[in-house]
Amino acid sequence: MNNYFRPNVDAMASYVPGEQPPRGTQVIKLNSNENPYPPSPAALAVLQNIDGEWLRRYPEPFGREFREAASRVLGVPSDWIIVGNGSDELLNVVIRACAAPGRKVVYPMPTYVLYSTLCQAQDTDVTEVYYNNEFEFPLADLIAANGDVTFIASPNSPSGHVVSINELRKLASSLSGVLVIDEAYTDFAQEDALAVVKEYENAIAIRTLSKGYSLAGLRLGFGVANPGLLQGLFKVKDSYNIDAIACAVGAAAITDQTYKNACVAKIKASRTQLASNLKQLNFRVWDSQTNFLLVQPPDGNAQYLYQQLKEQQILVRYFPQPGLENKLRITVGTDEQNQVLINTLTQVLLNCSIPKS
Structure with a gap:
């Protein structure tokens, strides 16, 4: 096939957005920093x-x-x-x-x-x-x-x-x-x-x-x-x-600032609770003024946890690049979604710590 592109375009890598599951899929989506609440x-x-x-x-x-x-x-x-x-x-x-x-x-x-x-x-x-x-x-x-x-x-x-x-x-x-x-x-x-x-x-x-x-x-x-x-x-x-x-x-x-501010207030409160729960699991959690948290798992096994969560129908974001390879970015969901995440992480981390016979 002929090369139709400028050299810089031919050499560049495409931007990779967060995974978007099909509509109707029963996935807890915490990878693209979407607001978990409906629009105004x-x-x-x-x-x-x-x-x-x-x-x-x-x-x-x-x-x-x-x-x-x-x-x-x-x-x-x-x-x-x-x-x-x-x-x-x-x-x-x-x-x-x-x-x-x-x-x-x-x-x-x-x-x-x-x-x-x-x-x-x-x-x-x-x-x-x-x-x-x-x-x-x-x-x-x-x-x-x-x-x-x-x-x-x-x-x-x-x-x-x-x-x-x-x-x-x-x-x-x-x-x-x-x-x-x-x-x-x-x-x-x-x-x-x-x-x-x-x-x-x-x-x-x-x-x-x-x-x-x-x-x-x-x-x-x-x-x-x-x-x-x-x-x-x-x-x-x-x-x-x-x-x-x-x-x-x-x-x-x-x-409609009243509605937006009410949703933001809920997300901030959920952010605080999610950060506290992750710290109890020995994650390092960076202070955040966003609707997501950057976290480092206790053993730095970010890619493994990303894959394990994905298998459990929970999507978070993993960046395989210098400085981020041992970290995850987690969108703040609803309190119910966040609790499912914490419960799943608790079980995955427990399985990691159980000695293999």
Whole structure:
């Protein structure tokens, strides 16, 4: 077969998302950080009242209805908001607009692996700056690298930690390029980075409705940045990247803050209990401001436990990469799901400790 691809695309590995079992499968799915609770009733009501005219016509190209709703909720002007087909599309828009061969993208590791995939596809230069074992933020090294684009996931995946606002301010003020603050999990955190975005024209905060709003299947994300920065991003986004249904459902969901906050509060409480239960099983558990936990099994046998849980119809995430090969990332489910996980782990660990005859 002929080779139709650019050399960098031919050489790159594909991004591997968390396993998605077929609908209806009796699996406890704790591997993709989905919200275990249903979307807002207000969002579901929009779906029940779809007008066929929405589908016949092209959607508004900039997601005006959602931008206006997000503007009211966040207290920023609507022209400071860009809407995307999931936050992943907006990460890609930044790369397309700002990265190229000879230009440099910087991010700390380990972090969201899609950054690497996007950079390889664009054939841009990459500098990876590594966290230490305690995930202390490598501020000085990131400043020294001075990327044309610097990605900072805060809260970070898979560690769950938040980068302080003061550190983000220092980074934004020191960089000559764009600072992308990926806030996919900000609904579960104690603080967010909107203040940094308002102060520094080179900073953009990117968010999603997949996590806090239970809309991972909708594919809707947004970014907040100075209109001067957004102007360049609008040039490279797809013409009609947000469908009319997603825009309307997303607007209803983000407006219903009472429902979202109630679900988030339940997840935070479950997170605390799950962390306590895992510690009782002698797991090391990193502090998290997300809807997941990064944990290290007592014997470091993460891959074995991942496989054993999968055989018991429980999916968690295992990353076979340096620094993570002895760890698991576990999404916080409902209390009932979390208890099944703990009971299963207890039995698996007990079987591991029983001497073989």
